[in-house]
Amino acid sequence: MLPSELYFLGAFMTGYILRRAVSLVFVLYAVATIVFFLMSAVPGGPYQFGERGYSQDAMANILAKYGLDKPVTERYVNYIRDALHLDFGKSTAVAGNPDVVNLIGQVWPVTLQVGLYTILVSFSLGLTMGIVAAYFRNSWIDNLVTFVATLGITIPSFIIATWLLLIFGFQNGWGRAHTVIIGPVVEGGYPLLAWDYFLPVITYALAPLALVARYTRSSVTDAMSADYIRTARAKGLSERAVMFRHVMRNALIPMVTVLLPQVPNLLTGSLFIEVVYGIPGLGKFFVTSIFNRDYPMIMALALLIATLWGLTYLITDILYTLIDPRIRIGGRVRSA
């Protein structure tokens, strides 16, 4: 790549990222507004009615306690103002009513850890299985990978978790609770690797693994059938060069499109996996905060998710331009 081309690429990417960042701010504002008003419209509140309900005075006290005695517009303005300062308030559903940002900071690392292990397992195994299946397509290896991928996608995680618990769980001596393999990095933190992580990661990884394997196989198979691959082979390139320089590079675009958006899901956890395996992570809050009407938590999580998705798509688009020169050239032509 010539220096002038590098300069152009840098300028193009900087402008592009800035435009996307600005649009992300608007997306976050829209998400915050929609979630706030939807949440306000749902019956109930962060209080329990119990069996007898409340007298008028008691209800007024409860509404005042949670700030719900104010008009919805006033609450909205206050919320947006506080959110700009990253102040989402205190959780109404967690013991001690901790600050929501602190609470997320406390529990998200656990989910992140499990999520990162899951990404590591599912993407490395899935990519390998997909490439091997594509290379040996229509062989027994391909059939086996397709079979495993189909199983991974079709069997719900709660069935997998139940079976894993039954087969490898406590009764058979595996998954012995709290056995640390690699200790925590910081004192008092969660261990870097423990037996506790194995079953949740396997359960969590099976579906994305299957997805990765299927898309990788499909993309690589398409690329391998392309004319330019035949040309590359005809030029006498080695099989390794054909596979890694031409097949994989061209197969990456559809894979990035489909596989990267899996990452935010995996990094924010799953209610079911965390509850079944007793992981004190963030995933359960995505569901329980709604049922418990933990408004500060709902709002913070909605913005967290929106940010993660926005960033993921931004990264995906940047990766496109790096992987496929046609995209940035097309951009230059259009901008010219």
Add this chain to the structure above:
Amino acid sequence: MNRNRLILFLAVLLLALAIVPLLAAQDDMTDVYGRALPEDAAPYALQTWRNMCRSDAVETTFTAVVSVYQRICTMGDLFSDSLVVLNNDLQLIPGAAESWEPSEDGLTWTFHLRPDQVWSDGTPLTAYDYEASYRFMADPANAYDFVWMWQGVIAGWDEAVAGEISPEEIGYRAVDDLTIEVETQTPFPPLPNTLFFWAPIQKAALEAHGANYTIDPATAVSSGPFILTEFKPGESVIFEANPTYNGYRKPILREMIGFFGDYNTYFTAFQNGEVDRVSYERLGPAEFEIIDSDPVMKDNYLPNPGDFRTDYLLMDTFNPPFDNQSVRLAFAKALDRDAIVANVIGPRLAIPAYSFLSPGFPASDVTGELHPIQAYDCDAAKQLLADAGYPDGAGFPSLTLQLRAETETVAARFVAAAASISSCLNVQIEVNNMEFSAYMTALLARPTTLQFGAVSYGMDYLDPANMLGVWVSTGRHSWRNAEFDNLVQAANAVVGDPEGRTQMYRDAERILVEDVGGIFLDHRIQGELYQPFVLGAPRELNSQGLPGYQWGNEGNWGSIYIGSTVTDVKTYRNDMGLVGE
């Protein structure tokens, strides 16, 4: 060292080696209060009670003084003692108070605390701690979620809750360190019963750290049988026996551990030996099938009346079609309770209900004279519906029976109830299981938005004033009967004539049944499944021959213990290294 000294040294060494294990063995069978454990108890190291806490619920406090509906783990209020408590025969007995008496006019109750009760920080438990707790609950700033309990009861309570007077002016006062005076708005005989739930918080800690002092081991103090030593929200909680406890229920248990999990996995956790008890509410038909096929589990499922809970259908009686008493009675008579209890719920878990108060509850219909009023009679039901203008169900609007976030087991009985009514009267009824908050919002809205629903109710204290109070016109139902209201309100204040008072409640309940304020389906028979090695209180029979943990008997925590057979089974308790494997 000469030879004699060497021999002496060896002799002393041998003696020490022989004695130390003996001493250790003795210590191992002695509790923190220096008492010998029961002969069939496991060593003290194994005296651990294991419980599951809900990981998806709003649980923010350990004490009912701060919130009744947000209590963590429902492991009981174990950090202090309420004034009174119930025994296994549901009789009111002393708790932290050694005695109490009403004034002659019935308007003032005086409670006398037992002396020498102390907090774990060494300060004495006094009447001022109780006073501070009740003032905390009455303070509008704290928005207490159970204020209804003393509305219309404690003098000044309603005004304090409304912010019209200071909480310090309520009629719950400390006279001196050991004397509490409770002034009521009108004579209220069951006043002591209403005080059994409320174990106090410490006034000094409340002032120093706020009400959340109870959830932080660094600030937690206890005058009860256990003290908080570890709490990781969403992970685990540990209570240890409070060595300074000087009350009526000194625990044999060394510690209580709660771990947070999904209640749907409660029975699996029980099977794995992770928890020591499962409530009937966590057991469905599939679980009972497993229990019945296992002789050990079958013998360890111990039934009890619990909180005398009744399942029933409710209606918006202020609007058509249920504003017509004939329609309501037609629905009541179309409900084949006997068949539903026999075939859907199971006779082990319920008895058919023809009225609201469960058999055994004070003022309940012991003679069965109310049975015929709502009893199943499909022909009579059809005739009543025809009289109301809907012959063979023609023109009757289709209905939705709304459920309140019920479990599969409870929902099944209401689905069967809808089917019974629908098939008899030829009316269309769908069933919808609503989310809890949405259901209660609809039920309590005025006018209500819940046309037809199903729900249950169990006692908060052992008196008809509580159970029937839920049906007065200021209660949660959209049903009103002035005669019923007058009877209940008058009976609540009757002093010195218990038979007359009971009869007034019976008359009131007859009105409720005849006017079909509700359609009563079943009285639950509750129970718990215990691990076979859980001994003590749950195995003791009450005067009716019923075993199990009886509702309201918080004193039971003083006599529950882990039996020596715990070492024969594989449990997490053993796997944690407390028993050599």
